[in-house]
Amino acid sequence: MGVIMSCIGKSSKNMCLDDKIERKIVEMRRYKFAQSKLKSVDSIVMMFPMFKERLKTLRGMFEQYDEDSNGSIEPNELKKFLEHLELHLKEQEIENLFEYCDIDGSKGIQFNEFIVLLCLIHLLAEPSSSVNSSKAGLEQFGEIFNSIVEAFVFFDQNGDGKLNKKDMVRTLNETNPRERSPARISKHRFQEMDWDKNGQVTFREFLFGFINWVGIEADE
Numbered sequence: 001m002g003v004i005m006s007c008i009g010k011s012s013k014n015m016c017l018d019d020k021i022e023r024k025i026v027e028m029r030r031y032k033f034a035q036s037k038l039k040s041v042d043s044i045v046m047m048f049p050m051f052k053e054r055l056k057t058l059r060g061m062f063e064q065y066d067e068d069s070n071g072s073i074e075p076n077e078l079k080k081f082l083e084h085l086e087l088h089l090k091e092q093e094i095e096n097l098f099e100y101c102d103i104d105g106s107k108g109i110q111f112n113e114f115i116v117l118l119c120l121i122h123l124l125a126e127p128s129s130s131v132n133s134s135k136a137g138l139e140q141f142g143e144i145f146n147s148i149v150e151a152f153v154f155f156d157q158n159g160d161g162k163l164n165k166k167d168m169v170r171t172l173n174e175t176n177p178r179e180r181s182p183a184r185i186s187k188h189r190f191q192e193m194d195w196d197k198n199g200q201v202t203f204r205e206f207l208f209g210f211i212n213w214v215g216i217e218a219d220e
Contacts, residue, residue, distance in 0.1 A: 017100055017120075018202045022161030024123050025203060029153045032146070038154045041172055047147065051214045054144045055115055062114045072108025078117075087125065103195060103208050112211045119145045119207055152206050163201040165190045 038044060065081045066073055073081070075098050082089060082097075089097065101109050101117040109117060122145045153159075157167045168190045193201045193209035201209075 017124075018162075018204065021120070021123060021203045025149060025153065025156075025161045026159065028146075028149055029156075029159060033150050033153050036150055036154060038150060044151050044154065047151075048214050051144065051148070052216060054141070055211065055214065055216055058115060058118065058141065059111060062111050070108070072106065072110050073114060074108055078109065085121065085125075087121070100204070103204070112208065112216055115211055115216070116204060116207050119148065120204070123149070148207060148210060149203075151210065152203055155206075161203070163190075163193070163206060164199060168201075 062073070063069070065077050065084075067077055067080075068074075075095060078098050079094050082094065097117075098109065101113050101120065103113055103116065104110075118141065122142055152163075155163055155167055155171045157170055165187070169187075172189070189209075190201065192212070193205045195205050195208070
């Protein structure tokens with residue numbers, strides 16, 4: 001499994017990865033989700049139980065690589081995991097990928113952040129012909145990760161691969177006018193996702209927030 005993460009080693013690694021993901025999502029929007037089945041926020045909420053049950057099954061993979069059973073993946077454990085996926089990254093690239101997925105800055109990738117890591121690999125990794133148990137396990141979740149991307153695309157009204165507050169409020173209200181969300185709730189939802197408080201939500205931030213909305217806790 002090759003991977004297109006060559007820019008991880010640059011100082012602007014977060015922006016570089018965000019840009020790569022944005023381009024991938026724009027591409028998926030054009031070719032995969034042109035006829036999306038999602039027509040309202042309710043259609044996404046109704047999928048929450050399915051998302052939760054499927055994503056919870058990744059716990060076994062997480063625990064397999066959490067060798068010291070402390071509830072988080074450390075850099076050395078991440079390195080072994082990537083090696084098992086045949087993602088051959090340089091030490092600096094692994095360090096930067098770790099920092100990118102350690103969203104809360106706890107110096108460890110917890111379970112919900114591990115899901116973010118797996119989705120990132122799903123989006124950016126190039127497929128290969130060889131298969132092992134780790135890769136086979138990850139590939140089973142391609143459909144569920146694509147569904148989460150589709151939910152992001154649903155909120156991304158202007159199609160630029162990131163969300164702003166206007167996108168969020170408009171989507172929450174216009175797709176279900178009979179149950180308009182109070183402005184404070186829409187604003188709160190957006191603030192939950194906007195981790196760096198820059199007024200925009202990247203897919204990474206959306207995914208982390210979405211996992212919490214679905215009801216998956218780091219220590220669950």
